[in-house]
Amino acid sequence: MAKNPAVRHFIWGVSLFGALFVNFPIIFLNLPLLSKSSLAQLDVFMQIVLCMTYSFLFINFIYRSSKRNLSTKKQWSDGFLLFxxxxxxxxxxxxxxxxxxVRMIPSVVMRGGLLAGIAYFFSxxxxxxxxxNEILIENEQLKNDNLQIQLTALRNQLNPHFLFNSLNTLSWLINEDKNKSQLYLQKLSQVLRYSLSMQEQSFVSLKEEMALTDSFIFLLQMRFGDN
Structure with a gap:
């Protein structure tokens, strides 16, 4: 039986539709008697309930068979026993x-065959x-994985380039202003430490991101000045 509640509700809805559809002539013929005869009420009620239950079981059978990859022979034999x-x-x-x-038995067989056809189509x-849906989810996962790979590759490309430029700026600052060079080295270490710690993470807090932005802006100001 389907485990997803939404799938179960869908199957029950289709089963009710099929039961009402194949029993429409019986409902129509008994309509004038429904308010007068309890036997007519029982007849209509049981016809619908039994047909709906059969349809529900048949849809679940086909659905489960496709999931378990049963052989065609097994599906036909089990479906025939259910019928x-x-x-x-x-x-x-x-x-x-x-x-x-007894002559009404062919109508039962006909309704059973019609319900089996409806159940097979909907299943x-x-x-x-x-x-x-599974293919769409898998494609989205592959896209996300591909984007993550591209992001990682971009990080690996940017880090050596950024480090090279930062060391050049630090070398210049050491000769020009030792106090600023110490501050610059502190900010650079913060940026590099943050970069290394975030290699394996997808989300960060806003506070951490703002601290990184502050340090990074300082490094750029030391490198480019007022340009």
Missing amino acids: VGFAVILSAFNMIVIDLP RFLTENERK
Whole structure:
């Protein structure tokens, strides 16, 4: 049976639709008697309930078979047993409880076959729709992985270049202003420490990001001045 609640609700909805559809002639014929005869009410109620249950089980059977990759022979044999069970139960109810003649059994068989066709169509639709969703999710995951790889490669390209320029600026500052060179070295170490610690992380706090921005702006100001 489907574990997803949304899938179960969908299957129950389709099963109810199928039961109402195949039993429409019976509902229509019993409509004038529903307010007068409890037997007519029982007849309509049980026809719909049994057909809906059969449809629900059949859709679940096809859906589960596609998930488990059962052989075609196994699917046909199990589906036929389910169909026979439905025909026997509904025929027995019609003859014993409702007291319908034996000649009405073909109508049960016809409704069972029609419900099986409806159930098969909707179960295949459900399976194909799930497969499409799985493919879309997999494609999105591959896109995200590809973007992460590109980001990592970009970081690896930028870090040596940034370090080279920063060391050149530090070398110049040491000769020009030792106090600023000490501050510059402190800010540079903060940026590099942050960069190394964030290699394996995807999210950071705003406070950490603002601290990095402050240090990085200082490094750029020391390098470019007022330009």
